[in-house]
Amino acid sequence: xxxxxxxxxxxxxxxxxxxxxxxxxxxxxxxxxxxxxxxxxxxxxxxxxxxxxxxxxxxxxxxxxxxxxxxxxxxxxxxxxxxxxxxxxxxxxxxxxxxxxxxxxxxxxxxxxxxxxxxxxxxxxxxxxxxxxxxxxxxxxxxxxxxxxxxxxxxxxxxxxxxxxxxxxxxxxxxxxxxxxxxxxxxxxxxxxxxxxxxxxxxxxxxxxxxxxxxxxxxxxxxxxxxxxxxxxxxxxxxxxxxxxxxxxxxxxxxxxxxxxxxxxxxxxxxxxxxxxxxxxxxxxxxxxxxxxxxxxxxxxxxxxxxxxxxxxxxxxxxxxxxxxxxxxxxxxxxxxxxxxxxxxxxxxxxxxxxxxxxxxxxxxxxxxxxxxxxxxxxxxxxxxxxxxxxxxxxxxxxxxxxxxxxxxxxxxxxxxxxxxxxxxxxxxxxxxxxxxxxxxxxxxxxxxxxxx
Numbered sequence: 001x002x003x004x005x006x007x008x009x010x011x012x013x014x015x016x017x018x019x020x021x022x023x024x025x026x027x028x029x030x031x032x033x034x035x036x037x038x039x040x041x042x043x044x045x046x047x048x049x050x051x052x053x054x055x056x057x058x059x060x061x062x063x064x065x066x067x068x069x070x071x072x073x074x075x076x077x078x079x080x081x082x083x084x085x086x087x088x089x090x091x092x093x094x095x096x097x098x099x100x101x102x103x104x105x106x107x108x109x110x111x112x113x114x115x116x117x118x119x120x121x122x123x124x125x126x127x128x129x130x131x132x133x134x135x136x137x138x139x140x141x142x143x144x145x146x147x148x149x150x151x152x153x154x155x156x157x158x159x160x161x162x163x164x165x166x167x168x169x170x171x172x173x174x175x176x177x178x179x180x181x182x183x184x185x186x187x188x189x190x191x192x193x194x195x196x197x198x199x200x201x202x203x204x205x206x207x208x209x210x211x212x213x214x215x216x217x218x219x220x221x222x223x224x225x226x227x228x229x230x231x232x233x234x235x236x237x238x239x240x241x242x243x244x245x246x247x248x249x250x251x252x253x254x255x256x257x258x259x260x261x262x263x264x265x266x267x268x269x270x271x272x273x274x275x276x277x278x279x280x281x282x283x284x285x286x287x288x289x290x291x292x293x294x295x296x297x298x299x300x301x302x303x304x305x306x307x308x309x310x311x312x313x314x315x316x317x318x319x320x321x322x323x324x325x326x327x328x329x330x331x332x333x334x335x336x337x338x339x340x341x342x343x344x345x346x347x348x349x350x351x352x353x354x355x356x357x358x359x360x361x362x363x364x365x366x367x368x369x370x371x372x373x374x375x376x377x378x379x380x381x382x383x384x385x386x387x388x389x390x391x392x393x394x395x396x397x398x399x400x401x402x403x404x405x406x407x408x409x410x411x412x413x414x415x416x417x418x419x420x421x422x423x424x425x426x427x428x429x430x431x432x433x434x435x436x437x438x439x440x441x442x443x444x445x446x447x448x449x450x451x452x453x
């Protein structure tokens with residue numbers, strides 16, 4: 001008999017925590033998981049899932065306009081009802097919460113409602129209980145961070161944006177990352193006068209420069225008001241809204257402000273300081289290849305460890321963690337190279353591998369292939385939206401080391417291309433692939449002449 005109540009105790013029932021709990025239980029381990037907020041974590045409740053639903057909703061605005069060129073006549077101007085979207089989203093999230101609960105129950109994992117606190121290397125306190133476990137896994141994810149400035153309490157964070165009582169017809173987003181550009185696009189598409197304020201010269205730092213510039217131009221064409229090289233100096237409640245004074249002297253009056261300025265590991269109150277768990281400079285938890293912290297019985301994965309803040313990464317880390325600690329044989333360390341990602345701004349971005357700038361640093365001699373075109377759909381719709389596709393090739397080996405797209409369904413297209421990039425396929429192999437016609441995606445296998453070297 002084990003000297004502990006559980007073999008594994010998981011703090012946090014988000015994507016990574018639930019996957020680790022279920023797969024560990026499948027090996028015969030006795031597992032419990034504690035969650036103090038909502039099953040499914042950020043992604044299901046206040047992240048990827050509701051964001052994508054809202055992005056779908058925002059695309060209908062353009063679809064109605066595009067339809068006219070294809071012969072569809074709308075007898076009345078379409079109108080948008082925020083309450084319907086919000087409440088339908090709430091219903092879908094509740095359904096998903098129930099699914100996560102059933103997954104844990106079917107796996108034989110005990111679910112405890114409450115914020116667990118670490119007592120020592122093998123014990124936690126939660127919901128009035130003190131529970132022992134051979135290993136404790138911290139999988140609590142991140143929490144939105146709002147920078148301090150006068151009136152910052154008037155800004156909402158990304159956890160709060162989905163359930164507004166009223167639709168903001170004048171909307172301001174502060175930030176330059178995924179969340180900022182996505183919600184600027186979403187609320188613009190839903191009919192708001194949307195503004196994005198970012199302190200840098202251009203948003204989406206770390207992405208390919210050409211992709212960033214192309215996205216900037218397309219978002220501006222769609223009506224998003226972009227304010228670069230400036231910041232919010234102060235927010236003030238005024239009659240009828242919020243007055244935002246920017247550091248460049250501009251003053252905007254809006255109905256709502258979203259601070260999309262990053263997320264930090266949600267470690268407050270967990271008790272990890274009692275064990276002097278080693279942290280990285282940014283406050284995330286240090287882990288080794290086995291996802292062990294500086295205290296070997298305390299494990300961590302997902303956003304709390306400072307890696308790519310992506311749900312599929314947390315899921316993959318969970319599988320690797322279970323293989324290391326409960327599998328029959330050692331598993332190779334998690335490989336973080338060539339992880340594809342998408343940004344659901346309008347138009348979408350999909351990307352995998354290296355940017356042009358990074359590829360030049362790593363390989364020196366490269367070939368760059370680009371296609372910048374008006375999609376076939378818009379030859380009749382009348383829209384002036386354009387699409388960008390781009391391949392980065394190491395000149396010496398001919399291996400495709402980066403693929404990027406800005407355009408409709410970019411994430412769907414790049415998911416397939418990511419397999420090829422991950423497999424190390426060459427440009428010659430791309431060229432030998434027969435395209436599907438007529439599609440935009442065929443451009444990835446028909447670009448023959450380098451744009452530049």
